[in-house]
Amino acid sequence: MLQKLLNRLTVRHIFFDLDRTLWDFEMNSRETLEELFYELLASRTNMAAEEFIKIYHKHNERLWSEYQKGAIKKEMLRWKRFQLTFKELGIVDNALAQQFDKAYIARSPQKTNLFPGTIETLLYLSKHYRLHIITNGFLETQSLKIDNAGITPFIQHMTTSEEAGHQKPEAGAFEYSLKKTGAKVKNSIMVGDDLEIDIVGASNFGMKQVFFNPEKQKHNFHPTWEIVSLLELKHIF
Structure with a gap:
């Protein structure tokens, strides 16, 4: 006392x-990524949502590290993390990566966990x-x-x-x-x-x-x- x-x-x-x-970033991010996966991506891949999220986090963490070092701009970070994730899934679609980015940025902050x-x-x-x-x-x-x-x-x-x-x-x-x-x-x-x-x-x-x-x-x-x-x-x- x-x-x-x-x-x-x-x-x-x-x-x-x-x-x-x-x-709670992890919980809110996961909820958002799962929703967007089933809405925008599931029909184009046989991979499960869990594996998609795992690959996304790998690229996101690396790009955030580069951003914090001043190596890339935030606009590059935002859509590039999805582009690289999709590429690993065998999907080359920059328009989809940018659509995913915009949807994620709009929806994730709405989460309240x-x-x-x-x-x-x-x-x-x-x-x-x-x-x-x-x-x-x-x-x-x-x-x-x-x-x-x-x-x-x-x-x-x-x-x-x-x-x-x-x-x-x-x-x-x-x-x-x-x-x-x-x-x-x-x-x-x-x-x-x-x-x-x-x-x-x-x-x-x-x-x-x-x-x-x-x-x-x-x-x-x-x-x-x-x-x-x-x-x-x-x-x-």
């Missing part, structure tokens, strides 16, 4: 990552702290996600990498977010699921961190706090 009281006295701002921290305890935790924390989001995602999709999932009322500010001109774990992403919100390093906390991008990035910037690790992945880093459930934040703060 004493530590919780001290945290209350020193922390003013809590910054969250969005995808895979509050918004959040991690267990998200609303309860945000409701509790919002009574004591100013809550914000720092995301490497795209503004047009991330805004829709928080609106449709019903968490916009809890969020004071959201900063995207496009807006900041920097991506986490770059210091510029955190610096821009703090300046935008009026927060200071000493009274801010970063909560995220990605050890390198969210946690190590925030640590290098000088911010305290909460590593959200629901899969209990093993690592050698020592974050300020580590949790497996968002509800644990109620006991820390």
Whole structure:
């Protein structure tokens, strides 16, 4: 209780990552990809939806890595991941890849699956702290996600990498977010699921961190706090 009281006295701002921290990206993405597979692709392949999604994730993760390094633009990332997936299925159809991309971008943000305890935790924390989001995602999709999932009322500010001109774990992403919100390093906390991008990035910037690790992945880093459930934040703060 004493530590919780001290945290209350020193922390003013809590910054969250969005995808895979509050918004259940994997579940929402899977639902969308399955729907689009059966609507647009199933008649053209004998492959099961599960295998299609597995191949898509392989290409998506590689292209996201290139995007984060500045090697490709977001427009290329978006349709190229589907083009490469279809090619592996034996389908060469750029028009279909672009149709898939547009449908995925339009439909995925409409999904509303959040991690267990998200609303309860945000409701509790919002009574004591100013809550914000720092995301490497795209503004047009991330805004829709928080609106449709019903968490916009809890969020004071959201900063995207496009807006900041920097991506986490770059210091510029955190610096821009703090300046935008009026927060200071000493009274801010970063909560995220990605050890390198969210946690190590925030640590290098000088911010305290909460590593959200629901899969209990093993690592050698020592974050300020580590949790497996968002509800644990109620006991820390």
